[in-house]
Structures are given as C-alpha cells and as structure tokens.
Amino acid sequence: MLAFLTRRVFTMILTALCLTFIVFYLTNLPPNLEKLAKSEAGSRITDDEVQSWLNKNGHGSPLIVRYGEWLGLMPGWTYEENGRTTGRCISRGQDPADAARFCGILQGYWGQSSVFKDSVSTIIGTRLGLTGILMFWVMITMVPFSLLIGILAGMREGSRLDRTLSTFSISTAATPEYVSGVIFIAVFASSITGLKWFKGSAASAMEGITFENFFLPVLTIALYGVGQIARMTRASMAEVMTAQYIRTARLKGVSFMNVVMKHALRNALIAPFTVIMLLFPWLLNGVVIVETLFNYKGFGWTLVQAAGNNDIQLLLGCSVVAVIVVLVTQLISDVGYVYLNPRIRIS
Amino acid sequence: MEDLGWSGIVVAILRNFLPVWISLAVLFAVSIRYKRRLGLYGKLFDSMIAMIGFALVMFWVFTAIFSDLIVTHDTLGQISQMKNKFPGTATPDGSGWYLLGGDHLGRDVFSRVVAGSRIVVQIAPLATLFAFMVGISLGLPAGYYGGRLDTVLSFLANLILAFPVILLFYLLVTPEIVETGLPQYMALVLFLFPIAFMMVLVNSRYYVVPAFRNKVMLIIAVVGGYLYLSLVGEVGTRVAVLPGAADFIHVPGNILIVFVSVVFVNSPTVYRIVRGITLDIKTRDYVAAGQTRGERPWYIMLWEILPNARGPLIVDFCLRIGYTTILLGTLGFFGLGLSPESPDWGSTINAGRKLLTIAPHPAIVPALALMSLVLGLNLLADGLREESLRD
Numbered sequence: 171m172l173a174f175l176t177r178r179v180f181t182m183i184l185t186a187l188c189l190t191f192i193v194f195y196l197t198n199l200p201p202n203l204e205k206l207a208k209s210e211a212g213s214r215i216t217d218d219e220v221q222s223w224l225n226k227n228g229h230g231s232p233l234i235v236r237y238g239e240w241l242g243l244m245p246g247w248t249y250e251e252n253g254r255t256t257g258r259c260i261s262r263g264q265d266p267a268d269a270a271r272f273c274g275i276l277q278g279y280w281g282q283s284s285v286f287k288d289s290v291s292t293i294i295g296t297r298l299g300l301t302g303i304l305m306f307w308v309m310i311t312m313v314p315f316s317l318l319i320g321i322l323a324g325m326r327e328g329s330r331l332d333r334t335l336s337t338f339s340i341s342t343a344a345t346p347e348y349v350s351g352v353i354f355i356a357v358f359a360s361s362i363t364g365l366k367w368f369k370g371s372a373a374s375a376m377e378g379i380t381f382e383n384f385f386l387p388v389l390t391i392a393l394y395g396v397g398q399i400a401r402m403t404r405a406s407m408a409e410v411m412t413a414q415y416i417r418t419a420r421l422k423g424v425s426f427m428n429v430v431m432k433h434a435l436r437n438a439l440i441a442p443f444t445v446i447m448l449l450f451p452w453l454l455n456g457v458v459i460v461e462t463l464f465n466y467k468g469f470g471w472t473l474v475q476a477a478g479n480n481d482i483q484l485l486l487g488c489s490v491v492a493v494i495v496v497l498v499t500q501l502i503s504d505v506g507y508v509y510l511n512p513r514i515r516i517s
Numbered sequence: 518m519e520d521l522g523w524s525g526i527v528v529a530i531l532r533n534f535l536p537v538w539i540s541l542a543v544l545f546a547v548s549i550r551y552k553r554r555l556g557l558y559g560k561l562f563d564s565m566i567a568m569i570g571f572a573l574v575m576f577w578v579f580t581a582i583f584s585d586l587i588v589t590h591d592t593l594g595q596i597s598q599m600k601n602k603f604p605g606t607a608t609p610d611g612s613g614w615y616l617l618g619g620d621h622l623g624r625d626v627f628s629r630v631v632a633g634s635r636i637v638v639q640i641a642p643l644a645t646l647f648a649f650m651v652g653i654s655l656g657l658p659a660g661y662y663g664g665r666l667d668t669v670l671s672f673l674a675n676l677i678l679a680f681p682v683i684l685l686f687y688l689l690v691t692p693e694i695v696e697t698g699l700p701q702y703m704a705l706v707l708f709l710f711p712i713a714f715m716m717v718l719v720n721s722r723y724y725v726v727p728a729f730r731n732k733v734m735l736i737i738a739v740v741g742g743y744l745y746l747s748l749v750g751e752v753g754t755r756v757a758v759l760p761g762a763a764d765f766i767h768v769p770g771n772i773l774i775v776f777v778s779v780v781f782v783n784s785p786t787v788y789r790i791v792r793g794i795t796l797d798i799k800t801r802d803y804v805a806a807g808q809t810r811g812e813r814p815w816y817i818m819l820w821e822i823l824p825n826a827r828g829p830l831i832v833d834f835c836l837r838i839g840y841t842t843i844l845l846g847t848l849g850f851f852g853l854g855l856s857p858e859s860p861d862w863g864s865t866i867n868a869g870r871k872l873l874t875i876a877p878h879p880a881i882v883p884a885l886a887l888m889s890l891v892l893g894l895n896l897l898a899d900g901l902r903e904e905s906l907r908d
Contacts (some may be wrong), residue, residue: 181672188676193688201693337566340899344892346843348850348866349884355870356877370874451681458683459850463870474851477687485687492681500679 171508178504182497191498193489194237196395197482203229205480210284223322226251230260240281240486242274275490281483285475290487293472298491300376301468304387308453312392312399317442319396320403324438325430327408336404342353343397347459351390355463372466391456395449399442410434440510447503451496521605521614521677529616530627530900536583541575557831560904567900573893580631581638588677589613590625592632592860598615599623601876620865620879621872629860630882637890640772644779645834648841650711651780657818659788660795671792674785681734682782683847689778700774704749705826707780709813712741721815748773775854779844790833794826801825832898839894846887862887 206229207220215223224230228239228247238244239258246258259273273279280290292430316339323335341351356362359370368386375383410416411434419429458470469491475485521529545562552559561567580587590613599619600608604626607614617627617871647704659667677685691701715737723730748768768776798804799822807817848854857864862883869880 185672185676185679189679195686196688196694196699199693201696205693336899340895341892344839344895345888346846346891348846348863348870349888352866352870352873352877352880352884355873356881360874360877362877451679452682455683455847458681459847460852473684474687477684477691480693489681489684492684493557493679496679496681 174508175505178501182501184320186493186497190241190486190490190492191237193486194240197485198229198233198236201478202482206284206482210481225249226256230455238274240274242272242276242279244274246273248386258395270312276472280487280490283476283481283484285484290483293484294469294487294491296337297467297469297472300466301461301470303379303382304391304457304461304466304468305453307384307388308391308395311388313394313446315392316396316399317403317439319400319405320442321430321435321438323400324404324407324411325434327411332404335400339400339404339501341397342393343401345394345397347390347394347456348463350393351386351460351463354386354390372461372464376467387454387460390460390463391453394456395453398452399445402445403438403442407434407438410438413437440507443510444507447499447506450499454492454495520607521616523605526616529614531617533587533589533627534580536586537576537579540579540583541572543892544575545572557901557905561897561900564900564904566896567904570893570896570900573889574897577634577893578638578892581635583633584635587631588625588628589616590628591703592629593624593858595623596624599625601872601879603876604878617882618876618878620869621876622693626865626879626882629865630862630886633860633862633883634886634890635863636855636859637676637842637887639843640776640779640845644649644776645783645838645841646796647707647711647776647780648787648837649830649834650714650781651707651784653751653774653791653823654710654714654717655784656788656791657795657822658814660792661799661814661818661822663796667792669786672859674788677781677785678789682844683851685782686778686848686851686853689781690848694884695774700777701749703781704773707743707777707784708749710739712745714866715741717815718819721819724813724816771854771856775845775848778854779841782844785840787833787837790829791826798822798825832902832905835894835898835901839891839898842887842891842894 203224204220207223208215210227211219211223217461221230225250228249229236231239231247235244236247239246246260248255248257248260257269259271259279260269270277278291280294282288282294283290297352319335319339323332323339326332347455354368355370358368359366367382370386372383372387374380375387416429416433419433420426424433454470457468458473460466461468461470462474469488472484473488473492475481545568548555548559549562552562561571590608596608596619597867599606599615600623601621602615602619602623604616604618605614606618615625615627617625617630620626620629620803655670659670688694689703694700716734719733719737721731781818795818803825804821807821812821845861846863846866849859849861849865850867852864852867855861855864857868865883866880866887867878869883
C-alpha cells in the first residue's frame with residue numbers, strides 16, 4: 171500500500187509540474203506579455219518601450235527561469251536602476267537587503283492580480299470560500315438523491331420503475347448546465363411565466379444565502395451530476411443483484427428489503443464512490459458555467475475573469491487550484507477504491 | 518398581417534419542416550421494412566427507446582441538410598422593430614412572421630436555430646471521428662505492447678484529462694494564442710492520424726498483395742495528403758503550404774480552432790477506452806491464434822482486436838457526439854472561437870442569456886434544440902448498448 175501511495179504521489183507531483191508549466195508557457199507567450207505591458211504602462215507605447223517594461227518587470231529572462239522563479243525554486247529577479255533595486259520578492263518600500271531570495275508558489279507567494287489589484291492568494295481564498303459553500307449544498311442535494319434513484323432503479327432491473335428512473339437520469343445527463351440553467355431561469359424567475367419563485371441571479375447570495383437566491387444555481391449543477399451518478403449506481407446495483415450471494419440470501423428467506431439494505435447496498439456503493447470523486451473535475455466545469463450564468467462571484471467566475479482579461483498571475487493561481495483539485499480527487503478515488511473493495515489488495 | 522397565436526405558430530413551424538418530415542417518414546418506412554437485413558442498424562428498430570433517439574438525431578441531421586429550405590428569414594438580417602418580440606409576431610413589411618420571435622438585435626430566432634443545426638451537425642460527428650482515429654491509433658499499441666510506450670502515452674492522456682476543460686479552452690482559443698499559430702500546429706499533428714490510420718489499416722491487411730496495396734496506398738496518400746494540406750493550411754496564416762489557387766477547401770480559421778480543441782479534449786478519453794478494451798481482448802484465444810500464425814502486430818491490432826471491440830466503441834461514439842455537442846455549446850456560451858454573429862446554439866444562448874428574465878425565447882429555443890439533440894444521441898446509445906448486448 172505504501173509503495174502504491176508513493177508511486178501515485180510521485181506521478182501526481184510530476185503531473186502537477188507538467189500542467190503548471192504548460193499553463194505558464196501558454197499564458198506567458200510573447201503576445202500575452204505585450205498585451206500586459208500595454209495595459210500596465212499605457213496602450214500607445216512603442217515596441218522598444220514594451221521591451222524595456224518587460225525587462226524592468228522580470229519578464230525578460232528565459233521562460234524556464236521565470237517558471238522557476240514563479241515556482242519558488244529559483245531566486246526571484248532583481249532589477250537595478252538609478253541605484254534603486256526592485257525585484258520579485260521586494261515589496262514596495264522594503265529594503266532589498268531584507269527581502270527573501272526565493273518567493274514563489276512554494277513559499278506561499280502567488281503574485282499580484284493585475285485586474286483586481288490585490289494579491290492572488292487573498293482573491294483565490296475568498297472566492298474559493300464562496301464556491302465551497304455552493305459545492306457543499308450541491309453535494310448535500312446531489313449525492314443522496316442520485317444514490318436513491320440509482321438504487322431504486324437497479325434494485326429490480328427492467329421493471330417499470332427502472333425504465334422511468336433511467337429515462338430521467340439519461341435526460342438529466344443530456345442536459346448541460348448552460349441549458350438547464352437557462353430553462354430554470356426562464357421558467358422560475360422570469361416575468362413571462364409570472365412564477366418568479368426564485369431569483370435569476372445569485373449575486374445577493376454572496377452576502378446571505380436564502381432559499382430564493384441559491385436554489386436555482388445549486389439545482390443546476392446538481393442535476394447534471396445526478397444523471398451521471400445515478401446511471402453508475404444503477405449499473406453497479408444491477409450487477410450486485412445478480413450475484414450468487416444475493417440469491418442465496420433470498421432463498422434462505424431474507425426479505426427483499428433486507429437483502430437490498432444489508433447485503434447488496436454495501437457492495438453496490440463502491441463504484442459510485444469513485445464516480446463521485448471523479449465527478450469533481452466535471453463539477454468544476456459546472457461551477458464555472460453556473461457562476462457565470464448566475465453572476466455568483468466565486469472561483470469559477472474569477473477564472474473566467476482572469477482568462478478573459480489576460481490576468482496572468484491570477485489565471486496561474488486559478489489553474490494551480492484547479493489542477494490540485496483534480497489530482498487530489500483522483501488520488502482519493504483510487505485509494506478509496508482499493509480501501510473499500512476487499513477484492514483488490516495491492517501489496 | 519396579424520400576429521400568430523400559439524396554434525398558428527405550431528402549424529407554421531410544422532409546415533416549414535415539411536422536407537424533414539418527408540425524409541424522416543421515408544427513412545423510417547424503408548428501414549422498418551428491411552430491418553432484418555440491415556444488421557445492427559436494423560436492430561435499432563426493435564427498441565422503442567432507440568427509435569425515439571434515432572428519430573431525434575435524424576430530425577436535426579435532416580434539418581441541417583434542408584436548412585436553406587426551412588429558414589424563413591436571413592439569419593443575419595436585422596429588423597429593428599422586431600427586437601425581443603414574442604413568437605408569432607408579424608414582420609412590419611407584412612412578408613411573414615418571426616415564428617419564434619426576434620432576438621436582441623431583431624433577428625429571426627427560428628431561422629437562426631435552424632441554421633445553427635448545420636454548424637453542429639457538421640462539426641460534432643467529424644470531430645468525434647477524428648478523436649476516435651487519434652484515440653484508436655494510440656490506444657491499440659499502448660494496450661497491446663504495454664511497457665514503456667503505455668506508461669508514456671497514459672501519462673500524457675492523464676495530463677490532458679487533468680486539465681479542466683474550460684481552462685484548456687480559454688488557453689487554446691484566445692486571440693493571443695491563435696496569433697502564435699499554435700492551434701494550427703496542433704491541427705498539423707492531429708490531422709495526420711486519420712491518414713496514418715488508413716495507411717496502416719490497408720498495409721497490414723494487403724501486405725501480401727503488394728500490387729493492390731501500392732495502388733490503394735497511393736490513392737490514400739494523394740487524396741488524404743491533399744485534404745490534409747488544404748484543411749490545415751490557409752493562405753496568409755502561419756501554416757500555408759498550398760498556393761491559394763490550389764487550395765479549394767477553405768475552413769474559416771476559427772472553425773478550425775474550435776475543431777482542433779474539441780478533438781484534442783476528446784481523444785485522451787477515447788484512448789483510455791480503447792486501451793482498456795485492448796488489454797481485455799489481447800488475452801483471447803483468437804489473438805493467440807493470430808500470433809501463432811505469425812501475423813504481424815498491426816494486423817492483429819487492427820483486424821483482430823479492433824473489430825471485436827466495435828460494440829462498446831459504437832456506443833461510445835454516439836455518446837461522444839453528444840458530449841462534443843455539449844463542448845461546442847460550452848465554447849459558444851463563453852464566446853470563444855466562433856464569431857459572435859454565428860448562429861450556432863452555444864453563441865445564441867450566450868447572447869440571449871442577458872435578457873433572460875424579460876425575453877427568454879432567444880435563449881430557450883437553442884437550449885431546447887441542443888438538449889433534444891444530445892438526448893437523442895444518448896437514447897440512441899442506450900438502445901444500441903441493449904441491442905448489442907443481446908447478441
């Protein structure tokens with residue numbers, strides 16, 4: 171188990187390094203940097219001025235060096251002009267001699283956002299908190315609901331209940347968030363139908379969550395996941411129900427409800443567990459779409475803003491978080507599967 | 518002219534779709550009549566769910582084919598009095614109606630949805646096919662040989678899969694990246710796979726009949742090579758191989774980028790599926806028999822393993838077209854890639870969502886269209902899975 175874990179963690183770190191390097195490369199291409207220089211130093215500066223601005227702000231060194239600086243493995247850049255030293259690790263008004271030599275992601279320095287004029291770590295911290303609340307409610311509604319649907323459908327494969335529930339889960343899995351969200355807003359929040367039960371925007375949910383302003387975004391994200399998890403649970407449940415030990419239990423006279431609850435459920439829930447974990451990257455997509463649609467200024471909204479406004483440091487920060495979320499959930503899913511499934515033993 | 522009521526709208530829409538109804542009726546009548554002779558395709562017509570799914574999918578395919586006959590107005594023509602007007606409003610010059618209302622610029626929602634189906638029906642299946650070519654040509658050797666090749670390819674596939682799709686799209690489709698020509702270079706690599714796949718396919722089978730093989734290989738090389746150069750290159754961009762006079766296929770730059778990014782996102786998943794199936798099938802007896810006969814590895818992979826993996830692959834192909842449709846919509850929803858004027862469903866939803874609480878129809882109509890197509894594909898895949906399991 172320990173060897174397996176070490177190998178997995180090693181692959182994970184390697185993947186994270188590769189991914190962040192790709193993002194770093196793609197966000198630090200010459201056109202991006204030129205655009206950054208023009209937005210910071212004035213849009214009508216000449217090419218020479220762009221070049222000198224880039225050199226002055228540490229964008230002149232080779233890509234791999236800049237990546238190392240950003241990561242915190244290389245000493246931060248310094249630039250001397252008229253006896254004044256500026257540098258990556260030197261904050262305004264600080265004596266260059268006191269400044270740390272290394273400052274990067276590893277040291278906890280995430281850079282400054284050029285759009286929000288704030289440090290990236292603060293922005294991401296608050297935004298992640300808001301998204302965390304959203305995800306919490308999504309999980310609370312999605313997981314029990316989808317497991318219930320899957321178990322009921324898979325309990326008696328081919329029955330009318332199974333057909334109905336399966337059709338329902340196929341339709342929800344076929345409805346992307348931007349479709350269901352638009353339909354929900356039009357039906358429940360517009361003046362056309364006159365229902366106006368909920369609000370079409372979750373902007374007010376950032377101060378205080380109410381059922382009215384938070385139900386639609388949560389439902390929109392949850393619904394897409396419900397289809398996926400329910401289908402998986404159904405398949406897993408249906409497979410378990412055909413197993414020998416279930417038939418034995420039935421033949422020795424255990425009631426159907428007891429068979430389902432005590433014998434089948436425990437084995438049927440192994441596969442859905444991994445699916446729920448692997449669904450996190452998908453939910454991340456859903457979060458980006460729903461936060462944009464409902465104007466809820468969480469992590470997904472920030473990612474879109476950063477990408478749309480060429481905010482290099484913030485986009486890098488967002489991608490680090492996204493990549494970590496994906497990789498950690500993959501790891502949990504793998505380890506959990508091994509742990510839950512007694513048939514798999516990795517020595 | 519008077520505005521139409523709801524029943525009038527329904528009748529008018531049904532009448533406009535007349536070519537589609539006729540084609541659907543003919544297709545279904547012929548298919549049901551001869552279903553016993555049509556193999557897996559014929560078996561679709563034994564299951565109600567598969568039939569519903571197939572009908573939904575074919576509805577949009579025929580709509581795309583006949584879209585020039587169905588549209589009632591120019592998709593870009595703006596009539597300022599028709600801004601955000603409700604379904605069934607008559608145009609001011611009295612020439613007709615905006616059957617499903619007007620959008621925020623006074624364009625006809627109905628015509629735009631119909632025209633948008635053409636974009637989806639053109640890109641989604643083709644992009645999925647390309648993703649399958651890439652996934653199959655890498656997944657088969659990875660599963661068959663295993664070892665270091667498998668480790669490296671799987672690592673790369675996991676790398677792409679660990680990227681949140683939206684972040685990847687934002688990184689690939691922004692104007693700055695397009696300026697550097699990166700998507701075109703990716704197209705250079707990705708579009709090589711179908712040609713290589715076809716060549717290996719033919720070579721492994723007809724290796725023993727060199728005369729025939731050489732002829733077919735030459736045809737593939739010439740036709741495929743021309744298509745390749747013409748599709749990838751465009752005069753005036755970073756990749757321009759053919760001179761303008763010889764380049765007859767003009768793919769608008771942003772369509773190519775959308776296409777490439779969708780293929781790029783889909784291929785690692787296909788790779789994983791193919792690799793998994795190959796790992797399973799290569800332990801079968803007929804593979805061992807082939808190896809004992811002295812067949813070469815690519816023959817075994819392409820002519821022994823691949824045909825036996827077709828069941829799950831066909832089902833996944835259907836599902837994946839649906840997923841590609843969703844991805845295309847996502848790109849449009851974030852205003853990436855396609856031009857904002859384009860009538861594709863994602864862009865239309867994006868344009869309509871700002872006025873959702875006042876005039877929801879410009880966003881609702883394409884949303885329902887997209888949903889019905891994806892639902893159709895999912896139902897079709899479900900039906901196919903059941904029918905192929907029954908064998």
